Amino acid sequence: MLSPLLILPLLLGTTALSPASRAASRDVTTFFQLAQEDTWENVNLTSMSCEDQRNRTWITLQLTNSSLTAFPICLPEALQSLDLSNNLLQEVNGTEIANLPQLRVLSLRHNHLWAVRWGSETLSSLLKLDLSFNKLSSVPSCLGSALPNLRWLSLAGNPLIEIQPLAFSCYPQLQVLNLSVTLLGQDASRGIRDSAFAISTDPHEAMDRPGNSIEVLDLSRTFLETIRPEWARGLASLRSLYLTNMPRLRSLDSNFLRSLPGLRELHCQDSHSLGFVQTEVFDSAPHLSHLSFEK
Ligand SMILES: *[C@@H]1O[C@H](CO)[C@@H](O)[C@H](O)[C@H]1NC(C)=O
Ligand SMILES: *[C@@H]1O[C@H](CO)[C@@H](O)[C@H](O)[C@H]1NC(C)=O
C-alpha cells in the first residue's frame, strides 16, 4: 500500500510566532517544499474544518515550534507519527491520545508538561513515546496495562527525584528506558526504589516471564551514588547500561552485575568518583563485550 507521508509544518494561523520562530518556520517550509515532489506537503490547517482534518489520510504530522498550549483535537485519525516537540503543552491525558487509534510514535519533547495522566483507555498502538525535557516530577502512573506495546520511553531531562516500586508496570514491553539528566540521587533518601523496574510484586512471576524486557537503560548525568542490587529485579533482559557523567557515582556492586546475565555493554566514562569496582564484577558478567571506564 502506498501511504502518503505528509508533514504539516507551522501553518497554524492562530499562533503568534516570535520573529525567531518565524525565521525557523521559514526554513522548515523551504525544506518541505523541496521535498514536496516526493511525499511532503504544506497545509494550512486553519483553513480546514475539523471534520476535514480528521478524515485526511496523512500518517505523519509535525507541529513543532508552534506555541501550542493544548493537545490538538482535530487531527487525522490515520496518523501514525505525531511530533509536537518544542511547544507549550502543560498537561496531556490518555483520552486525547486515544483519539488517534493508529498512533505509533509520539514526541512531546521540550514542552512544559508537569502532568501526563493515563486513564482507562488502552493505547495499544503506541510504540515510542518521547517525554524528554519537560517538568515531570514522577513517572506517569497507571493501572494495569495502559500502554501494552510501548517499546521506547524517554523521561530524560525531567526533574524526577524518585522512581516508585513497579513504576513501569503498565509498560510491560518496554525495551529502551531513558532516565538520564534527571534529579535521581539528588535526595539520597529517595532516588530509585527497590523493585522500581519490576512489573509484578510476585517474585515468581517476575522471574519466570521474559515479559519485563528492558534491554537498554540510561541513568547518565544523574546524582546516584551507587547502583543497588535491588534494582536488578525486572532488568533480567538488560543488554546495555549507561552510567556516564555521574558526578557522585562511587561504586558498582558485583551482586548487581551478577543479576544481569545478558549485559553486553557497560558505559561508565566521565563518572569521576567511580573508584571502587570489585574485580568479581567482571566474572559475574560473562557476556560483557563493551566496557568503557574512560576518565
Ligand atoms: C491560513 O488560513 C487562514 C484562514 O483561511 C488565513 O487567515 C491565514 O492567513 C492562513 N495562514 C497562512 C500562513 O497562510
Ligand atoms: C472527508 O470528508 C469530506 C466532507 O465530509 C468528504 O467530502 C470527503 O470525501 C472525505 N474524505 C475522505 C478521504 O473520507
Ligand SMILES: *[C@@H]1O[C@H](CO)[C@@H](O)[C@H](O)[C@H]1NC(C)=O
Ligand atoms: C524548533 O525550535 C528549536 C529550539 O529553538 C530548534 O532547535 C529546532 O530546530 C526548531 N525545529 C523546527 C522544526 O523548526
Ligand SMILES: *[C@@H]1O[C@H](CO)[C@@H](O)[C@H](O)[C@H]1NC(C)=O
Ligand atoms: C483530558 O483532557 C481533555 C482536554 O484537556 C479534558 O477535556 C478531559 O476532561 C481530560 N480527561 C481526563 C480523564 O482527565
Ligand SMILES: *[C@@H]1O[C@H](CO)[C@@H](O)[C@H](O)[C@H]1NC(C)=O
Ligand atoms: C537519552 O537521552 C539523552 C537526552 O535526549 C540522549 O542524549 C541520550 O543519547 C539518550 N540515551 C540513549 C541510550 O539513547
